[in-house]
């Protein structure tokens with residue numbers, strides 16, 4: 278059973294770490310003549326335009342990112358209007374910028390290099406004026422294209438090992454990457470970016486759904502080959518990453534899976550030629566789940582005793598001098614104090630800060646971001662109140678809190694000071710020598726005990742750990758912009774980050790990094 282052979286994850290993860298040496302000796306260069314287009318365009322399918330009129334949910338963004346719509350007794354079906362809004366707020370084109378060589382289309386969620394390699398697909402039963410079918414969402418013309426006619430949800434029900442939210446969902450979204458669109462720039466590290474860039478989309482998607490009182494759940498356990506086949510993905514170049522169950526109805530609506538004919542749908546070539554990165558395919562294969570029974574067992578598996586890294590206990594940690602830990606309990610704004618900017622405004626306003634102002638933010642602002650982002654994610658790989666990732670922070674400038682390195686104590690909802698000091702230079706170095714991590718107010722690093730995740734979920738635990746971190750990161754993006762602050766995802770030197778936070782973080786692996794603070798108001802187009 279390949280999923281249990283977890284050396285594959287370590288081979289991929291270690292093999293795609295950034296170090297000073299790997300970055301500075303990599304002969305790779307950007308071949309602009311061969312840059313892939315950032316869209317999947319089906320040449321011969323007619324567009325089914327989605328409604329352009331976006332209505333406001335009226336829900337403040339800071340409420341929406343923290344809310345989880347509980348499953349009730351009744352049925353909740355998305356309308357095609359709601360679906361259009363959710364697709365727009367997750368992956369739609371929100372900004373256009375002209376530059377001498379053409380025009381750049383920016384999307385609702387942040388994406389490494391603005392390369393937008395993640396596509397959204399929809400499988401649904403009959404929904405008001407949308408026929409049952411399997412569709413692809415095209416952000417370039419804000420339209421669906423029908424890949425298959427008729428209700429195919431039963432294929433996803435089976436593929437998910439009959440996961441309950443999928444069984445009951447009137448509509449299921451599937452997120453998938455076309456590797457080359459990102460690997461063109463990032464080479465084999467792009468498999469990490471699959472989850473990073475899917476996670477930011479999912480953060481928006483969950484907030485958009487909860488603001489519309491639509492239950493939504495992220496599912497990462499499924500038979501990869503069955504989902505690929507349903508969508509007609511090219512298994513060597515594309516991979517399904519996550520499913521999202523949307524809404525709730527009686528499961529009797531889903532019949533037997535129809536027979537699946539192979540799809541041979543022409544798409545516009547992405548670029549003149551493509552480069553294959555076997556390390557990505559190997560990692561995907563090693564983390565794939567093979568059949569329905571294995572998926573069900575995977576989800577139900579009791580935690581195994583793995584070679585889990587010996588980590589420091591969360592509580593009562595003493596610093597190197599043996600002193601009791603200094604805790605700073607979060608001081609988040611209450612529901613009646615939070616900025617009221619609606620989720621729709623915030624998604625449209627969101628961008629990545631290209632330059633931070635080296636100004637301080639308040640502890641209430643930071644607390645509100647952390648508090649709202651960490652109230653839970655509805656996902657098949659998470660038990661409420663449990664998390665695969667820990668938050669480590671470097672605070673440069675937060676009012677009333679000494680600058681230094683911190684650990685977020687979930688149990689106490691407090692920041693624990695690990696070491697005090699001005700670490701702007703170090704943070705800049707850890708973020709590949711960029712100015713953003715040195716100039717922002719706070720860097721938030723998500724670190725996972727990968728041995729623990731792999732012991733529990735096999736190689737698939739890598740998807741879960743990366744995705745959880747990036748959904749949290751995506752929520753922080755929104756929580757920053759909801760308070761009119763700035764944010765930017767960042768890449769990093771892996772081992773150096775762990776070392777910086779050690780001994781506390783020894784044995785953990787960095788999954789995601791985001792910088793938070795105040796933006797300098799001008800906006801450039803550097804897309805690193």
Ligand SMILES: Cc1cc2nc3c(=O)[nH]c(=O)nc-3n(C[C@H](O)[C@H](O)[C@H](O)COP(=O)(O)O)c2cc1C
Pocket residue numbers: 383384386387388389390391473474477627628629630631711713765766767768803804805
């Ligand atoms: C995971 C992640 C890592 C990123 N890393 C960097 C980075 O290292 N440096 C940088 O300037 N921008 C970085 N970005 C920002 C992207 O370049 C940005 O999201 C993209 O250009 C789209 O622009 P927008 O976020 O303003 O819509 C990152 C974004 C994400 C989601």
